[in-house]
Amino acid sequence: MKLIIAEKPSVAKNIADALKIRGKKDGYFEGNGYIITWAFGHLLQLFDAKDYDSKMTRWHMDNFPFIPPSFKYKVKGSPRNREKPDPGAKKQLNTIYFLMKRQDVECIISACDFDREGQLIGDSIIYKMKPTKKVYRLLINEWTADEVLNGLQNMKSNDEMIPLRDAGVSRQWADWVIGINLTSVATLKYQKGSGKALNIGRVLLPTLKIIYDRDEEIKNFVPEDYFKLTATFKTKDNQLYEGTYSEDEKEKFKDKKKLEEMKEAIKNSNGTVSDKQVERKKEFPPFLFNLSNLQGHITNKYNGWTSDKVLKVAQSLYEKKYITYPRTASIALEESLVGKTAKVLTTHSEGLPYKDEIKFVKSKRVFNNNKVESHSAITPTYMIPKRLTKEEEIVYQAIKNRFVMQFMPVAQYEETKITTKIDDNTIPGHFQTKGKVQLVEGWKKVEKIQSKDTLLPLVEQHDSVTTDSVEVSSHVTKPPKQHTEKTLLRVMETCGKSYKQEDSEEMLGSILKGFSIGTAATRAETIKKLKDVGYITNQSKSLLCTELGKKLVETFPVEELLDLEFTGRLEKTLADIEKRKVKKEAFLSMVFDFTTKSVEKIKQDKEIILHQVSSTKPSREVLGKCPMCGHSIIEGKKGFGCSNWKNGCKFVVWKNDKYLAAMKKRVTKTMVKNLLKNGTVKVKGLTSKKGNKFDANLQYIKNPDNEYFSWKMEFADKRK
Numbered sequence: 001m002k003l004i005i006a007e008k009p010s011v012a013k014n015i016a017d018a019l020k021i022r023g024k025k026d027g028y029f030e031g032n033g034y035i036i037t038w039a040f041g042h043l044l045q046l047f048d049a050k051d052y053d054s055k056m057t058r059w060h061m062d063n064f065p066f067i068p069p070s071f072k073y074k075v076k077g078s079p080r081n082r083e084k085p086d087p088g089a090k091k092q093l094n095t096i097y098f099l100m101k102r103q104d105v106e107c108i109i110s111a112c113d114f115d116r117e118g119q120l121i122g123d124s125i126i127y128k129m130k131p132t133k134k135v136y137r138l139l140i141n142e143w144t145a146d147e148v149l150n151g152l153q154n155m156k157s158n159d160e161m162i163p164l165r166d167a168g169v170s171r172q173w174a175d176w177v178i179g180i181n182l183t184s185v186a187t188l189k190y191q192k193g194s195g196k197a198l199n200i201g202r203v204l205l206p207t208l209k210i211i212y213d214r215d216e217e218i219k220n221f222v223p224e225d226y227f228k229l230t231a232t233f234k235t236k237d238n239q240l241y242e243g244t245y246s247e248d249e250k251e252k253f254k255d256k257k258k259l260e261e262m263k264e265a266i267k268n269s270n271g272t273v274s275d276k277q278v279e280r281k282k283e284f285p286p287f288l289f290n291l292s293n294l295q296g297h298i299t300n301k302y303n304g305w306t307s308d309k310v311l312k313v314a315q316s317l318y319e320k321k322y323i324t325y326p327r328t329a330s331i332a333l334e335e336s337l338v339g340k341t342a343k344v345l346t347t348h349s350e351g352l353p354y355k356d357e358i359k360f361v362k363s364k365r366v367f368n369n370n371k372v373e374s375h376s377a378i379t380p381t382y383m384i385p386k387r388l389t390k391e392e393e394i395v396y397q398a399i400k401n402r403f404v405m406q407f408m409p410v411a412q413y414e415e416t417k418i419t420t421k422i423d424d425n426t427i428p429g430h431f432q433t434k435g436k437v438q439l440v441e442g443w444k445k446v447e448k449i450q451s452k453d454t455l456l457p458l459v460e461q462h463d464s465v466t467t468d469s470v471e472v473s474s475h476v477t478k479p480p481k482q483h484t485e486k487t488l489l490r491v492m493e494t495c496g497k498s499y500k501q502e503d504s505e506e507m508l509g510s511i512l513k514g515f516s517i518g519t520a521a522t523r524a525e526t527i528k529k530l531k532d533v534g535y536i537t538n539q540s541k542s543l544l545c546t547e548l549g550k551k552l553v554e555t556f557p558v559e560e561l562l563d564l565e566f567t568g569r570l571e572k573t574l575a576d577i578e579k580r581k582v583k584k585e586a587f588l589s590m591v592f593d594f595t596t597k598s599v600e601k602i603k604q605d606k607e608i609i610l611h612q613v614s615s616t617k618p619s620r621e622v623l624g625k626c627p628m629c630g631h632s633i634i635e636g637k638k639g640f641g642c643s644n645w646k647n648g649c650k651f652v653v654w655k656n657d658k659y660l661a662a663m664k665k666r667v668t669k670t671m672v673k674n675l676l677k678n679g680t681v682k683v684k685g686l687t688s689k690k691g692n693k694f695d696a697n698l699q700y701i702k703n704p705d706n707e708y709f710s711w712k713m714e715f716a717d718k719r720k
Contacts, residue, residue: 001105012037012038016031027096113325126158139155142324146382170574183197221480227475231431234467268467280412292490313394332366332368401446411444413436438453495565660686698712
């Protein structure tokens with residue numbers, strides 16, 4: 001028997017389906033020569049500081065820096081009580097270790113995600129048992145049956161993955177040491193009152209600094225007036241076209257008086273078309289998605305989406321076998337995928353109105369090993385989804401469309417440039433006019449992208465024209481825009497580098513590989529955490545620093561952690577560990593030394609309070625009167641209950657009520673308010689056992705035989 005350990009139950013099910021195994025036991029599948037079990041992501045976590053030394057139970061300045069002599073792992077903590085091991089994780093670990101010891105198991109196969117985090121998850125579980133059996137690694141980019149079977153025929157020895165594991169371990173240990181020490185010391189130094197800690201992290205702070213810098217740019221921006229001179233010309237056929245005055249390739253001028261004088265001189269004068277250039281240009285489709293570009297595309301196009309949400313939806317599609325591995329930084333496919341990609345394209349071309357225009361071509365824009373880092377770009381698999389949620393449909397269609405675009409005709413347009421010179425030698429410059437006409441729609445058909453045409457009258461070089469009107473317009477320079485998740489992801493991906501002449505997805509996808517703020521897999525989590533800890537906030541799609549975030553950037557003395565270059569070099573070193581260019585020990589030694597010096601720098605910093613935590617408990621919102629005793633109904637952790645519960649009132653509306661949960665609904669605060677006010681509440685979008693959606697009016701009625709309440713339903717308009 002061969003034992004396969006997957007990262008999640010859904011992946012284990014995909015593998016079992018590929019191997020046609022139907023025999024499910026408690027915590028694993030078995031059949032056809034395989035046993036397939038699973039983790040739930042990280043089943044093990046690093047010891048907390050207090051697990052190494054009891055004095056670390058309480059935070060005291062004298063206890064830091066704290067760097068354990070060796071790092072140890074324990075069963076991950078329960079979400080309800082971090083002090084106790086999660087019972088589900090403990091049970092599954094015991095199942096895995098029981099299976100590893102079985103006499104009939106000849107080898108162990110790690111089937112966790114093919115990245116440093118997946119390697120760490122699998123290896124931390126497997127090697128804690130010090131196995132004597134051979135360990136192999138299943139390395140695949142999607143969980144379709146064909147790919148699973150092919151991957152099992154081409155496994156690697158897990159010993160070959162030691163550099164990837166070292167990179168994962170180095171990242172985990174470094175973030176633990178920096179996070180534990182600097183978060184603790186910064187909180188003790190700069191925060192007054194107990195409450196949430198001042199989170200300090202290797203990736204968190206430089207990302208905060210990116211947003212802070214943009215906020216400061218906008219705040220310190222001084223608008224400047226500038227002016228433009230525009231003329232409308234009339235051809236011999238009485239057709240009009242507009243031109244903008246240009247002098248020494250400059251169209252914006254600060255001297256309004258000079259332009260006004262020119263305006264008077266030009267009025268009613270004649271001109272000549274001194275030059276006409278007509279050029280046919282190609283528009284290639286945007287490159288295949290990597291994770292950052294997918295997140296930027298979706299968050300920019302749809303309101304209410306975050307990078308974290310895009311990743312979660314993409315991960316769901318991946319586990320359902322509909323797309324390839326989403327946590328990728330690449331915008332191209334490996335050249336070995338040519339044959340497979342052609343088949344996937346054939347599958348997805350069926351039924352499309354532009355099917356006849358889709359042609360498979362092996363191009364360097366799509367297939368290029370030099371642009372692939374660990375994983376190829378995100379594409380659909382050959383599996384056609386039968387049912388998707390609205391969110392899954394949005395992400396899936398974006399990925400599918402971007403894939404199909406690569407094999408549609410290149411869009412083409414004709415650009416016309418007309419140069420008009422006034423027939424007066426005292427006017428030094430000339431007027432520029434541009435026109436554009438789309439000739440070939442090509443890949444733009446896929447998402448119905450409308451091109452804006454600018455039509456010009458038919459004029460030729462040396463034609464004479466007359467000036468119909470002249471206008472001097474006033475303008476004001478605009479400040480830079482606030483960062484959005486799309487622009488922030490781009491800065492994180494390129495470590496803040498600006499490439500003006502090569503600012504294309506192609507260049508940005510290939511420069512400085514590994515030299516970034518975080519990775520494709522972690523950037524969304526970083527942005528979410530910045531919001532959760534109160535360092536940044538949203539205004540529509542814009543991201544802004546809060547007062548706390550601003551104070552932290554302006555005060556925190558460890559400047560390296562706010563420096564994009566420093567953090568980029570750390571990330572680059574982790575990438576170099578994967579490539580065997582740097583040893584894990586050298587990286588960790590540097591991080592430990594940096595942490596020790598940083599702790600001392602914070603200790604010696606001036607005394608200042610950045611954050612004062614109020615000790616008063618927030619007053620709870622009263623949702624209505626209790627129907628049993630008349631006291632206030634307030635929100636608790638698990639339900640909405642009577643504030644008079646200590647005196648025996650048992651009225652409560654449970655948040656995760658089983659009756660409503662069966663119809664895929666959860667009790668909300670608004671529902672409870674309406675229920676208490678009106679005695680009934682209309683609930684929309686309930687789901688029947690057959691999967692049909694319907695609306696209903698609900699009452700919460702006391703049972704005649706006891707003090708408890710039950711829901712009573714009256715049907716509203718039914719929807720199919």
